[in-house]
Amino acid sequence: MNPFEGFLSTAEIGEVFGQEAIVQRMLDFEAALARAQGDVGLVPQAAADEIARHCRAEFFNAATVVAASRTAGSLAIPLVKQLTERVAAHDAEAGRYVHWGSTSQDVVDTAMVLATRQALALITADLDALIASLRKLYEQHGAAPVLARSLMQPAQVISFGFKLAAWTAPLLRARERIGEAAERGLQLQFGGAVGTLSAMGEQGPAVAAKVAEALGLRLPPTAWHTQRDEWLTLGAQVGILCGSLGKIARDWSLMAQGEIGELAEPSGGGRGGSSAMPHKRNPVSSLVALAAAGRVPQRVAGLLAAMDQEHERGLGNWQAELAEWVGLFVSTHGAVRALAEAAAGLTVDAVQMRANIDRLQGLVFAEALSMRLAKAIGKAKAHHVIEQWSQTALREKRPLKALVDLSVDPTLTPQELDALFDADRAAQPAIAIAARQFDGWGKKKP
The missing domain is CATH 1.10.275.10 (Fumarase/aspartase (N-terminal domain))
Known part of the structure; x- marks a missing residue:
């Protein structure tokens, strides 16, 4: 290597x-x-x-x-x-x-099946460790409000547990699918x-x-000398797992940016340091997983491209498949091991998550406010009015809540207005969804 x-x-x-x-x-x-x-x-x-x-x-x-x-x-x-x-x-x-x-292919293919069985055991062990750490983080910080972001911009308030569930669910599905594919592919x-x-x-x-x-x-x-479908189904599922690991790594690295500061990977002992800047705390586990996720699609594509093997023995395509197969597993195990190690010591800053919500001047609650006013003045008018208030809030750097004119809807009380701008209340739907998911996963083996 x-x-x-x-x-x-x-x-x-x-x-x-x-x-x-x-x-x-x-x-x-x-x-x-x-x-x-x-x-x-x-x-x-x-x-x-x-x-x-x-x-x-x-x-x-x-x-x-x-x-x-x-x-x-x-x-x-x-x-x-x-x-x-x-x-x-x-x-x-x-x-x-x-x-x-x-024949030679009997020997080599069977050897690769045996090696792949060992490789899957390594991947599964680290995958289980990663899933267990995500569950522990949910138990510790699941109710913490955090910004949801769409198109890289603040959107609404969800819970950190909701994000954890979104990271965990694909891993559990991948584990199941890989197990099913292995039952047929390891032959x-x-x-x-x-x-x-x-x-x-x-x-x-x-x-x-x-x-x-x-x-x-x-x-x-x-x-199955030139019938590679069951074998490559297993490889494709491993590739999909690596893609899910890359998504997690992308989110972690964005949340770990200094300007955001909601997460931090473990540091110390030379981990995540910089050769030039002593203050750096680089997300090196995310780096490894992202590098793997960026390379694995080409590996899977290489496997699929090698399927058109001639007659009863392929010429060059089977040999190409063997080389790509190893790269696929090498990258995927690197990714899952890196994230498993990081998740075990991931720092979650719920205070900073709240601060990031607060510094947006209440604008992330605009949709909830719009839906409430729409009951009295209609959806289109409510959207227009709140859009104007939001523009003023941005221009004058004032809280959106302070710009709300209760005369627009006399039925809207100050207490109800406070509730519409309450981050903990806004996070409740996400908290409930995450709880249902994690409770369900807890009733069956990972």
Whole structure:
């Protein structure tokens, strides 16, 4: 992983898709294949045991395998060659049965499925931590009034819990959708030369079932060498998750701006500092998530562009898919880990949230006032009158409430006017919506 990729991701996900790890996953397939074929009598049991004994990554030079793959056209070809040579050196008879009836794509695709299962476990663990931290923030600050903003401008008053619910809901949906896609996408790839397992005769299906069971993977009805829909559905859902993480990061970074000051990421110990300005508290977790969210759409597009694979084996497009797949997961885990770490120590300044509401001279309550006056003088006239009052408030820097002429609607009492300009009251609908959502989520496992 290059240094610019590395600081945007995690060491753990780098290891999952590292050279040694992928070589081991390919060898896991070869070991499972040999044992399955030994179980059904397709190869001698002694040969199967001997093959499996050598399927350990430390016996091979992963860098050499990768280097040789450039001319071989597949990672599997040089690895199978080296495995065959190693087994044959110990048992010539066993060496004849290495990779019996399989093909390179079976090895590589299944290895990627196994690696992806590990990657999803990492992503899910950090996603759960992020969701848990958002819930904790809701419990601590959910009722705090805060400005809603539309088109980057102050709009109305909502609650911070409403924003937290808007961040949490897509994450919960993504977790569910990824789980559903994984149930289908994490499946064995095993078809032999053209997907028929013909080299194993009638025993092919039995071998496939045993390999799938040994590796803990779903057994598909046939090989999916050039049928990439279920696999890419999983990738697309991971990409959507990363997009949702980017939305959260965008909101956090905007709310953390010094002029706004409603949120702050954890700092100290070199985190979020500046090489030139000692006062800086940069939102570095948001930075990582935004960088990932900006790159992932191209990854997903690359996956989709590689779907038109020729006949029974793709030429170049399958290989492109493999490379994009790794980048997708590397970026997404970097994003979810960064936000999970930040959420655990996120500073919420409810006092500043209130101050940002107050400094707008009551203009964010204009719609509520307009709706109330519309009952007496009609919607169009109410809108016109309040628009004039609002322009005066802006021009003269006076509170909108002080400009309200109660004679426009004699039924509007001073007490009712006060209520229309009460931030806590204005936040109540948002508080109720957030409460329903978080209460509902609390009744089922995340």
